[in-house]
Amino acid sequence: METLKEIQDFFHKGYLEYRPNLTVDCAIFGYHGGELQLLLVKNKVFTKWCLPGGYIRKDENLDQAAARITAERSGISNLFLKQFKTFGDPGRNSPRSVDEEQLFKLTGMKINEPGWLAGETASIGYYAITDVVNAKPKADYLSSECQWFPVSKLPLLGFDHNEMVNEALSAMRMNLYHFPIGKNLLPPKFTLKEIKHFYEVMSGKTLNASNFPNKLIALGLIVKLDEKRNIGAHRSPAYYRFDEDSYEKALDEGLVLA
Amino acid sequence: METLKEIQDFFHKGYLEYRPNLTVDCAIFGYHGGELQLLLVKNKVFTKWCLPGGYIRKDENLDQAAARITAERSGISNLFLKQFKTFGDPGRNSPRSVDEEQLFKLTGMKINEPGWLAGETASIGYYAITDVVNAKPKADYLSSECQWFPVSKLPLLGFDHNEMVNEALSAMRMNLYHFPIGKNLLPPKFTLKEIKHFYEVMSGKTLNASNFPNKLIALGLIVKLDEKRNIGAHRSPAYYRFDEDSYEKALDEGLVLA
Numbered sequence: 001m002e003t004l005k006e007i008q009d010f011f012h013k014g015y016l017e018y019r020p021n022l023t024v025d026c027a028i029f030g031y032h033g034g035e036l037q038l039l040l041v042k043n044k045v046f047t048k049w050c051l052p053g054g055y056i057r058k059d060e061n062l063d064q065a066a067a068r069i070t071a072e073r074s075g076i077s078n079l080f081l082k083q084f085k086t087f088g089d090p091g092r093n094s095p096r097s098v099d100e101e102q103l104f105k106l107t108g109m110k111i112n113e114p115g116w117l118a119g120e121t122a123s124i125g126y127y128a129i130t131d132v133v134n135a136k137p138k139a140d141y142l143s144s145e146c147q148w149f150p151v152s153k154l155p156l157l158g159f160d161h162n163e164m165v166n167e168a169l170s171a172m173r174m175n176l177y178h179f180p181i182g183k184n185l186l187p188p189k190f191t192l193k194e195i196k197h198f199y200e201v202m203s204g205k206t207l208n209a210s211n212f213p214n215k216l217i218a219l220g221l222i223v224k225l226d227e228k229r230n231i232g233a234h235r236s237p238a239y240y241r242f243d244e245d246s247y248e249k250a251l252d253e254g255l256v257l258a
Numbered sequence: 259m260e261t262l263k264e265i266q267d268f269f270h271k272g273y274l275e276y277r278p279n280l281t282v283d284c285a286i287f288g289y290h291g292g293e294l295q296l297l298l299v300k301n302k303v304f305t306k307w308c309l310p311g312g313y314i315r316k317d318e319n320l321d322q323a324a325a326r327i328t329a330e331r332s333g334i335s336n337l338f339l340k341q342f343k344t345f346g347d348p349g350r351n352s353p354r355s356v357d358e359e360q361l362f363k364l365t366g367m368k369i370n371e372p373g374w375l376a377g378e379t380a381s382i383g384y385y386a387i388t389d390v391v392n393a394k395p396k397a398d399y400l401s402s403e404c405q406w407f408p409v410s411k412l413p414l415l416g417f418d419h420n421e422m423v424n425e426a427l428s429a430m431r432m433n434l435y436h437f438p439i440g441k442n443l444l445p446p447k448f449t450l451k452e453i454k455h456f457y458e459v460m461s462g463k464t465l466n467a468s469n470f471p472n473k474l475i476a477l478g479l480i481v482k483l484d485e486k487r488n489i490g491a492h493r494s495p496a497y498y499r500f501d502e503d504s505y506e507k508a509l510d511e512g513l514v515l516a
Binding site: 088170257 | 277278279280314316317318319320341343344345346347348377378380382428432435436512514515516
């Protein structure tokens with residue numbers, strides 16, 4: 001939504017285009033410089049930083065809604081994207097996280113005004129993984145800021161979004177064992193040390209992170225190249241790359257890395 | 259819902275008690291005799307067998323709704339229960355799966371009649387695991403039958419419920435690597451052969467199923483007893499039992515079995 005007219009149409013007549021009482025929220029994780037980051041949005045009508053999210057258009061499915069929302073905020077399409085959990089505690093969309101003054105200023109609406117946005121709203125959580133360098137975080141008319149935060153230093157988020165982030169991290173870390181990741185996050189050629197470090201950052205632990213690359217080699221998902229990184233005598237580690245076919249197959253069918 | 263009056267109240271005034279456009283559907287898996295089974299319901303107003311499901315009361319959270327629905331149909335409370343995915347393709351709650359004649363007979367309503375049940379409805383999928391012996395499948399006023407089917411021989415289900423079952427199986431089989439199961443499914447004392455067979459049935463493969471018990475022993479989740487099953491000379495396998503504390507801790511924190 002880019003203009004005031006679009007915002008006001010959304011608040012007053014959005015039910016014509018969107019499903020009521022159901023949203024998608026996206027934990028977009030960014031891998032950069034050995035740190036895991038998270039993309040947050042400061043929405044003008046919310047009092048706290050939140051996950052990027054939005055309502056689902058009537059003509060799209062849930063995955064399409066999540067892909068649209070992550071692409072709008074991160075500037076990247078075709079992210080690795082997985083649904084992880086739906087949140088629906090009564091009272092989760094508490095008006096405490098809404099800035100009443102801003103809401104009225106921007107939309108002419110009051111909190112708890114009857115309308116298509118009233119009532120309990122469940123939210124379907126998706127997580128995505130991208131590299132920070134290629135992403136272009138973008139605020140829209142309704143958000144004043146959109147930026148990366150280190151996962152280890154998140155602010156207090158609005159609504160139940162801190163719980164969502166914790167659940168997204170747990171789900172992502174469980175999925176590390178069952179889906180290959182990293183093809184768009186690591187350089188096309190990488191050393192074993194680099195991919196081990198990548199798994200350390202993603203899994204949040206140093207212990208056993210080398211099991212991942214070892215298992216990836218054993219399963220043929222990463223293959224050794226004839227080329228070495230030249231960093232001096234006796235210190236020339238071999239390069240590896242992902243095997244495209246095995247990677248796509250494993251993304252589709254799942255695997256067990258441990 | 260036990261009486262005609264309750265059913266009619268639900269169809270006409272259910273919005274007072276339940277959230278609109280959002281349901282819970284439950285894949286209740288039953289372990290018995292070396293076979294994995296699934297509990298299905300023949301609802302009088304649906305044309306095909308379906309997963310047990312229902313709307314969410316306004317005063318309950320999603321887990322509570324799933325626990326209520328699984329307990330009502332299986333007769334067992336406190337099942338191992340996990341949310342696995344939400345389904346929301348446009349058109350998924352197609353009237354093709356509704357028996358128009360029965361609907362009118364039971365409720366006085368027509369398909370596509372405006373009301374709180376109209377419009378796209380997303381459904382949150384949960385799976386549960388129980389033993390078949392202690393379960394007491396129970397139909398209600400709106401369902402004519404409720405019974406177990408072998409997972410390997412399921413009928414064509416209504417709506418998108420076959421897809422739900424496939425996703426539930428995938429999620430359950432991934433979770434086998436991260437949560438202990440089996441405490442209420444195996445006898446209190448069991449042999450390694452029995453627990454290996456249990457994991458074969460749950461995972462749907464014989465390959466590597468013995469990794470599970472080995473890892474459970476290594477992590478202290480199952481412990482060897484001083485007692486053996488006496489089935490003749492040279493054939494007396496040791497008994498094992500689950501360690502209560504490690505089991506509960508692992509259920510809470512997750513683990514990696516592989």
